[in-house]
Amino acid sequence: MSQLLSLEAPDHARSxxxxxxxxxxxxxxxxxxxxxxxxATALFVPGFMGSKEDFLPMLPALSDAGVRVVAVDCRGQFETGQASPDPSFSRADLASDLVAVARCVDAGPVHLLGHSYGGLVSRAAVLATQGDPALWASLTLMNFGPAGVSSWQQERLNLLLSVIDSMTLADIWPFVRSGDALVPEDVESFLERRWLSNSPSQLAAVAEHMLEETDTTSELARLSVPLSVISGTPDETWAPDGVERMARELGARFVRIEGGGHSPNVHMPAETVSALLDFWLPRQSTVAA
Incomplete structure (x- = not known):
């Protein structure tokens, strides 16, 4: 599950x-x-059970560095809801959504960043458009591996799939909440509200995508879009060593963030921002103190 420790946002952040x-x-x-x-303009895509708020800790420094960030709730997530009548949560349709969002941002090519499952959809969007340089200035995969998730995560996803049709999201919440004593009460309340706002159909579809994903590293490597891979450690969802091997096969810029865990955007935001700016704005990057 995506993690958060604070809901603080820049004053000029617009919903x-x-x-x-x-x-x-x-x-x-x-x-x-x-x-x-x-x-530069960046489009951020959250992971499974996550939302646009997952990137809040990075926004002040990126804004101070002159980067516009658009962080989105995908179809079925939190405040987006169904997005349109008769929604489909297929991998291809979710990827098409990202292409449409990138075009709507109307800023020229965007630096696309996908965290965890967001990396899966982001990779699919770039592949579907053959790395169109009019859409994508670059692609960053953060804590996303080449194919399916770890066996430990497979057990959790299969358990969710076994109950998603017979239990309400409110009934499931006690089993998916983090239980981290460091999470403030207001954040815990937000996380519960976010979970209850998700579409059960989207949760089931995404769980299946994460279980069934195949390795398309070679296809992505053939495209000309600039690539980077960020790996926070330790991570029990995709093994960091497998993530690093994927980066080598892609010929991508690779940064390992020790102590970042599955969500370096939350636990090591300054280091994550530095890695992004070094990739997006080489020889110009600055991170505000």
Whole structure:
């Protein structure tokens, strides 16, 4: 499950609704701080059970560095909901949603970042568009491996699939909540509200995607889109060694963030921002103190 320790956001972060050809998507849109010109635009895609808020800890530093960030709730997640009538949660349709969102942002090619399951959908979107340089300035996969998840995570996903049709999300919540004593009460309340807002159909479909994903590393490596891979450790969802092997096969820039766990965006945000800026804005990157 995606993790959070704070809900603090930059004062100029805007909650927006992106009206696309695929439906309406909830997003956070954070422009560069002050009157700075945008040096780059990034589109952030959260993981399973996550939301756009997962990236809050990184937003101030990225904004100070002149990067516009659009973080989105995918179809079936939190505040996006169904997005459109008769929604499909197939991998291909979720990837098509990302393409539509990227076009709606209307900033030229975006730096696409997918965290965990968000990496799976982001990779699918880039592959479906053959790495179209008019859409994608780069792709970063963060804590996402080449194929299916670890055996430990497979057990958890299969357990969820076995009860998702017979139990309510409220009944399931005690079994999926983190139970971390360090999580403040307001964040715990938010996480519960977010979980209850998810679509059960989306949760089931995404669990199956994570169980069935095949390795498309070689297909991605053939494209010309610039690639980077970030691996927070330790991680029980995709083995860090497998993530690093994938990065080598992709010829991607690789950064391992010790102590970042499955969510380096939360546990090591400064280090994660530094890795991103070094990739997006080489020889120009600065991270605000």
């Amino acid at each position: 927006v609704r992106l009206c696309t050809e695929r439906g309406i998507f909830a997003a956070l849109d954070v422009e560069p701080a002050g009157h700075a010109l945008s040096r």
